[in-house]
Amino acid sequence: MNHFLLAAALTLSAPAAMACETVAIGDLTVEHAWSKATIGAGRPGVFYVEITNTGSTDDALVGIATPAAGMPMLHETVVQDGIASMPHAMSIPVPASQSVQLSPGGYHGMLMGLTTALKEGDSFPVTLTFEKAGEVTVNVDVLSLRAEGPDCADAGQ
Amino acid sequence: MLGVGAYRTRNRPALSEVLPLPIGEMSWALTDHRDQSVRPTDWAGHPVMVFFGFTWCPDVCPTTLSDISLWLEDLGADANRLIVALISVDPERDTPAVLADYVSSFDPRIIGLTGPADEVAKAAADFRVTYRRVDKDGGDYTMDHTAGVFLFHPDGRFASIIDFHEDRRFAVPKIRRTLS
Structure with missing residues (x-):
């Protein structure tokens, strides 16, 4: 491998590029996986991702697993009468020909029992389990606590 | 305007139970993240923006604080007199x-406030905020809480609420109306 290719390979493994990589399984594409830095390991982390179903069959995200946390769960932020609560979501529908976002203020993965504090610039794998498509693993970028999402245009995607 | 007028005349208890008290009529005593004591009277003459939350919360609270940070950036130096406070509804875990x-x-203009449970309860009552502890498996717990951002005029009168899912484009003009 020449130096140019080596540099390109290193760039692809850099954190900024990971959230922008797209992983496909069957009719599903999974991209923009990101998380926020945490204060210590005692507080839960969060997991956001975008899933697109290009097929004609409904699917559903039924679970997440990661070596970064002992008890990852799917949650939904619900605001009713001005009061925010965060009920557990048994599954998140990914209907045919639609995109679903786990994003701030809505569906999200809650990573309880972190094995270590999440620091900006870190990355960790999360395996998503779909009812029909099965399992797929994505790399998750840890952005700042203040981040609103990965900036993929700037990452050259 | 009609609503505010009615709530100030005291003969409409239904409304005054829903709207936050004027800052000057509040009675809580809390501690900020620099260990300084803060009372409502310290805010006299300043426009005020308050949000209730807790640092354990991975989604709503950082999202709201990111939004607030962007609004403050938009407002620039115009917002330097604005008091911006996060009041913790989880004082057990949220120390200064x-x-x-x-x-x-x-x-950096956002301050964090916490204190004894009864003072937090007093603040929540003054702002007409609801919060409750929700226990989870394994001894962990989370908090349900009012998610809106409260705005007050410099004279302490309640101005408006920015709802959690409100279109963010309306937030900055709402804040601006409290700054003059």
């Missing part, structure tokens, strides 16, 4: 040191 760590990720 934890809040200091937390707010350091956001606009």
Whole structure:
């Protein structure tokens, strides 16, 4: 491998590029996986991702697993009468020909029992389990606590 | 305007139970993330923006604080007189040191407030805010809480609420109306 290719390979493994990589399984594409830095390991982390179903069959995200946390769960932020609560979501529908976002203020993965504090610039794998498509693993970028999402245009995607 | 007028005349208890008290009529005593005591009277003459939350919360609270940071950036130096406070509904875990760590990720004009449980309860009552502890498996717990951002005029009168899912484009003009 020449130096140019080596540099390109290193760039692809850099954190900024990971959230922008797209992983496909069957009719599903999974991209923009990101998380926020945490204060210590005692507080839960969060997991956001975008899933697109290009097929004609409904699917559903039924679970997440990661070596970064002992008890990852799917949650939904619900605001009713001005009061925010965060009920557990048994599954998140990914209907045919639609995109679903786990994003701030809505569906999200809650990573309880972190094995270590999440620091900006870190990355960790999360395996998503779909009812029909099965399992797929994505790399998750840890952005700042203040981040609103990965900036993929700037990452050259 | 009609609503505010009615709530100030005291013969409409239904409304006054829903709207936050004027800052000057509040009675709580809390501690900020720099360990300084803060009372409502300290805010006299300043426009005020208050949000209730807790640092354990991974989604709503950092999202709101990110939004607030962007609004403050938009407003620039115009917002320097604005008091911006996160009041913790989880004082058991949110010590001033934890809040200091937390707010350091956001606009430096945002302060964190915590205190004894009864003072937090008093603040919530003054702002007409609801919160409750929700126990989870394994001894962990989370908090349900009012998610809106409260705005007050410099004379302490309640101005408006920015709802959690409100179109963010309306937030900055709402804040601006409290600054003059």
